[in-house]
Amino acid sequence: MSAQTTDVVPARPILALIPMVFGRPVLAALTLLSGLLSHGLGVAAAAVGAWMVGTAITGSGAGSLSTTFWMLVVLVVAAALARWWQMWVAHDLAYRLLAIMRVRLFDGLERRAPGYLLGRRSGDLAGTVMADVETTEWFYAHTIIDYAVAALVAVISTAVLAVFHPLPALVVAVFLILLATVPVWLARVADEQGRKLREELGVLGAEVVDGVQGMRELVTFGRGEDYARRLRERTRTLQASQLAYGRRSGVEQAVTDGLVAGGFTSVLVVAAVLVASGDVPLPLLPAVVILAVSAFGPVIEVTGTARALGQIRAASRRIFAVSRQRPIVDDGDARAPEQPLTAHVEFRDVRFSYSPDAAPALDGARFEVRPGETVALVGHSGAGKSTCAHLLLRFWDAGAGAVTIGGRDLRTLPQQYIREMVAIVPQDVYLFNRSVKENIRLGRPDATDDEVVEAARQARVDEFADQLPDGYDTVCGERGAQLSGGQRQRIAIARALLRDCPILILDEAVSNLDAENEEALQAAVRAVRQGRTTLLIAHRLSTIRSADRIVVLDRGRVAETGSHDELVAEGGAYVRLLARQVGGMVDGSDEDEITGRPV
Ligand SMILES: Nc1ncnc2c1ncn2[C@@H]1O[C@H](COP(=O)(O)OP(=O)(O)OP(=O)(O)O)[C@@H](O)[C@H]1O
Numbered sequence: 001m002s003a004q005t006t007d008v009v010p011a012r013p014i015l016a017l018i019p020m021v022f023g024r025p026v027l028a029a030l031t032l033l034s035g036l037l038s039h040g041l042g043v044a045a046a047a048v049g050a051w052m053v054g055t056a057i058t059g060s061g062a063g064s065l066s067t068t069f070w071m072l073v074v075l076v077v078a079a080a081l082a083r084w085w086q087m088w089v090a091h092d093l094a095y096r097l098l099a100i101m102r103v104r105l106f107d108g109l110e111r112r113a114p115g116y117l118l119g120r121r122s123g124d125l126a127g128t129v130m131a132d133v134e135t136t137e138w139f140y141a142h143t144i145i146d147y148a149v150a151a152l153v154a155v156i157s158t159a160v161l162a163v164f165h166p167l168p169a170l171v172v173a174v175f176l177i178l179l180a181t182v183p184v185w186l187a188r189v190a191d192e193q194g195r196k197l198r199e200e201l202g203v204l205g206a207e208v209v210d211g212v213q214g215m216r217e218l219v220t221f222g223r224g225e226d227y228a229r230r231l232r233e234r235t236r237t238l239q240a241s242q243l244a245y246g247r248r249s250g251v252e253q254a255v256t257d258g259l260v261a262g263g264f265t266s267v268l269v270v271a272a273v274l275v276a277s278g279d280v281p282l283p284l285l286p287a288v289v290i291l292a293v294s295a296f297g298p299v300i301e302v303t304g305t306a307r308a309l310g311q312i313r314a315a316s317r318r319i320f321a322v323s324r325q326r327p328i329v330d331d332g333d334a335r336a337p338e339q340p341l342t343a344h345v346e347f348r349d350v351r352f353s354y355s356p357d358a359a360p361a362l363d364g365a366r367f368e369v370r371p372g373e374t375v376a377l378v379g380h381s382g383a384g385k386s387t388c389a390h391l392l393l394r395f396w397d398a399g400a401g402a403v404t405i406g407g408r409d410l411r412t413l414p415q416q417y418i419r420e421m422v423a424i425v426p427q428d429v430y431l432f433n434r435s436v437k438e439n440i441r442l443g444r445p446d447a448t449d450d451e452v453v454e455a456a457r458q459a460r461v462d463e464f465a466d467q468l469p470d471g472y473d474t475v476c477g478e479r480g481a482q483l484s485g486g487q488r489q490r491i492a493i494a495r496a497l498l499r500d501c502p503i504l505i506l507d508e509a510v511s512n513l514d515a516e517n518e519e520a521l522q523a524a525v526r527a528v529r530q531g532r533t534t535l536l537i538a539h540r541l542s543t544i545r546s547a548d549r550i551v552v553l554d555r556g557r558v559a560e561t562g563s564h565d566e567l568v569a570e571g572g573a574y575v576r577l578l579a580r581q582v583g584g585m586v587d588g589s590d591e592d593e594i595t596g597r598p599v
Contacts, residue, residue, distance in 0.1 A: 008324040013316035014309070017139055020097050027093040028145065034086035035149035041079035043157060043294040048072045050290040054283035094141035101133050101319065108323050115328035115395055123209030124202040128318050131201060135308075135315035142305040143312070150298035157295035164288055165280050168270050172295050175263030179299050182255050183306035186248060193245045194310030198318055200238040207234055249307045256303045260296055267292040329397055329415060336417045341406025343421070343502035343533040345369040345392060349401035351556075352387060361387040363556035364401070369503075374534040376544045378577060379553035385537045388553075389505045392535065394418045405503065423501035425528070427508065427537075429492040431480025436465050437472040439480070439491055443498035451498060458527040459494035460520040461487075486521050493524040504528060507537040541578065552577060 010016040021028045052068050106129065109117065117125070154176055162169035183190070211218065211227050218224050271288045274280040280288065345368060352362040362384045369375040377385045390396055391403045394410045402409045405421055423443075431439050440452050440461070447455075456462050456472070464487050468474035480488045496504060506525060522542070529536075538544045545564045552560040552573045559573040567574035 008326065009317050009320045010324075013320055014139065014313050016320060017136060017316050018144060020100070021093070021140070021144060023100070024093055024096060027089060027096065030089045031086065031093050031145045032148060034082060034089050035145055036152060038079060038082035038086045039149055039153045039294075039298050041075055041082050042297070043153065043291075045072060045075035045079050046290040046294055047287060048075055050286035053286040057286075058283045090141045090145065091137075093145075094137045097140050098133050098137055101136070102129055105129050105133070105319065105323055108325070112325060112327050116325060121202075121206035121210070123206030125322070126209065127202040127205040128322055131205070132198060132315035132318045135198075135311055136319070138305055138308045139312045139316075143302065143309075146298070146302050146305065150302045153298045154295045157291050161288065161291040161295070164284055164291075165274055167274065168267050168288055168292060171266045171270050172263065172292050175259055175266065176295060176299055179256060179259050179263070179296075179303060182252055182259070182303060183309055185255075186252055187309070189248055190245075190252075190307075190310030191313055192310075193241065193248055194312070194314035195317070196314075197238075197241045197245050197311060198314040200234070200241045202318070204231075204234045204238055207231060245310065248310075252303075252307050256300070260300055263296060264292065329394055331414050334412050334414045334417075336414055337406075337408060341408055341421065343371045344404075344406050345503060345533060345535065346404045346407075347388065347391075347401070348404065350391065350398045350403060351400040352391060352396065352398050354396075360399075360556050362391070362398075365553065365556060365558055366401075367551045367558050367561060369533050369535055371502075371533055372531060373549065374529055374536055374547045376536045376538040376547035376550045377553060378538055378544060378550060378574070379559075380577065380580075383553040384556040385553055386507065387556075389424065389507060389535065389537060392503075392505060393422055393424060421501055422503040422505065423496040423499045424505040425489065425492045425496050425507065429480065429488040431476040431483065431488055431491060433475060433478045435470075435473045435475055436461065436468065436491065439476055440494045440498060443495035444500070447498050452494075455494040455497040456491075458497055459490045459524040461490050461494050461524075463520055464490075489521055490524050493521075493528045497528050502532060504532045504534045505537070506534060508539050508543055550574065 048068060048071055052065065052072065055065065055068075109125070109129075158169050158172050158176070161172060207230065211231065218227050268289065271280065271285055271292075275282050275285050347362075347365050347367050350362045350365045351360055353360045365384065365388065367375070377388060379385055391398055391410070394403075394413070394415055397411050402411070404410065405413070405418070410418060432442070436456075437449070437452055440456055441447055443455070444451075453462070453472070456465060464483075465472050465474070474482075476483055476491075480491070483491070506528070525543070526546075536543065536547055538547065544550060547564075549561060549563060550567055551558055552567070554573055560567055560570065562570070562574075
């Protein structure tokens, strides 16, 4: 099986956003109620105002004007309060849904990592989790329920208008329908522009993150100006997309304004003609006008947010492209074993490629690591060593053959179970911008301080932690920037010690360390290997020689297996590898030890 994945974006991504609202039924109902109240009270206030004007025109009922005035005051205040309440609950609903969406997205990313993440840019993904999700706030706070309110208020106002006379009601209905269709006319263009705009934003975000992370390299090689030029170009492209979006949005606004003005004028003309012909009594004219305004009001409001639909659609498409991505590895009906498995690892004729059109990274690899044994995996760059580690962690599944632990095919074991069996000390250790102690505790969050300190002592972290400004509470800096490579690896070893898994993958750092760091790291490695089945991706001769057995990988296959002395005696792939690759990493004294001849 390859690592290819498929995007599963719904055909109508905006509609797919709706079900989340049903997860908060009370808040959704309150938003709807507050919207109806706010618009209803507004219409009532306007109707009472219209009645007052009508009464003033005819001069009838002057005695009741003061009561009506106070009624109007109460209605206006109540409408304002209802509006405030509507904004509150609508945003409460929206921000709760946004928070849920972000957590789900992050959970999804975690389940799909690292296979899925390798193919995506972190800045772009961060853009989806933050900015794209934020864009849906328009939808949840200002669109979905507002649409329902606008439709209800428009229908009710038009129906009441029809009671006075059907003609103005018909005019209002025609213009309302035309108004509601404006976003539809330009939907395709809006969609395409929205997609481009969100993508450009994602790319720019990714470029910025890339540049910030690689700032040291940019400065070292004097490429800062190149990077700035690249950003300027990207910004210009984004600006062009924003302008195009703004222009189309402006056209929508102009058409909407035109239709609203046309609608009002037409209603006024029709009402005036009806009053002149005596079909509608003069005192009812203000009420007719007010009802027409009431029907248009909420619709005008939603056409404002409808102009953002292009971006909302594009943002939701990007969100679903992440959240509905099928996991590269699926637990399916995998079950944890009833009895603990022995820590015996086997690669049984494993074939694997990262994508269907890529050459196999493993091409029938066959070897084992017996319980408690340390096997060093060596080979040229690209031979498939890290791929073995990825498959043993079940980041990907073998295409053919099988990787087994205690005789069980990993595909039949839940990923969570495998994570409890296998720990890794990677070459490029990632440290979070938290304290040394917290970074070690990542291995087992419920570990006590004493356990953390004991793991740190065994991994020789104490030797440098004591000299840090705040000891174990010193913050490591982003990616552990304030520590050396060897120190970071020792923290990773402490994590693994704390995790206490029976199987360990140790990916040795390639970089050279000073003698003191090297000695401390080797001591930490010895501590963590103790009693564990260890697969050692080794680069240093001293480490390779410390293994019980050595497996030489060559283009995804096992070329040789044996102890250092056996393989040296054979004089095959291992010796050639040492001569060409490892020899460069060991000091002169080691070179002679290998074969007794110069390498
Ligand atoms: N995520 C990936 N996507 C696609 N191809 C990959 C990926 N990771 C590795 N490969 C390819 O798979 C092959 C084996 O790579 P792998 O990283 O396992 O080699 P390696 O022996 O660990 O090399 P090195 O010592 O340089 O780390 C290489 O051809 C590599 O280009």
